[in-house]
Amino acid sequence: MSTSNACTVSQSRASVVRLMVPSDANFMGNVFGGVILSEIDRVAFITANRHAKTLCVTASFDRVDFLAPVQVSDVVDFDATLTWVGRSSMEVWVQVRAEGLSGTPPHPVAQAYVTMVAVGSDGRPVPVPPLALETPEEHARFAAGRERMEARRRTRHAT
């Protein structure tokens, strides 16, 4: 694919803000990890779709670390950026921060790398535009993303 249709990282970046409500709570009174995972998946989907301009499916979630509990009534921000793009697959980095309504400052509560694959109407992978890297940080993240992709591929083939 030519680079003329390349898209920048900022063009596909997506952010979703959600207020955590009592129906999100686990038995400890904090928020279920699954609620956070679901939002990570959704915001990663938006970013992948913005870049690919076609439907995308979740191929894999890397290890997800929950760094701190999320409380009911927290305002949680899910920020998704593309780090690496292959032929049909894309790695999306999602950073999750929570802030308390009572003024607790925003702090990281989770992060994840999600691989999304662009698919056609038959569900088969289709090519995506290249990623136009604009900053040294984006170049560094792209290189790290490629290494993670290669590690994933080795693990997949080994299993």
Ligand SMILES: CC(C)(COP(=O)(O)OP(=O)(O)OC[C@H]1O[C@@H](n2cnc3c(N)ncnc32)[C@H](O)[C@@H]1OP(=O)(O)O)[C@@H](O)C(=O)NCCC(=O)NCCS
């Ligand atoms: C993701 C999917 C489309 C890949 O199809 P496939 O037949 O394995 O296609 P390929 O082997 O040609 O791989 C296509 C791309 O996906 C990547 N890929 C496939 N499986 C992957 C995985 N588990 N993790 C990360 N990347 C993966 C490949 O590396 C390849 O990347 P590239 O095109 O950038 O080189 C297919 O496995 C699928 O439909 N899975 C179900 C997705 C889904 O329903 N998700 C929602 C769950 S409810």
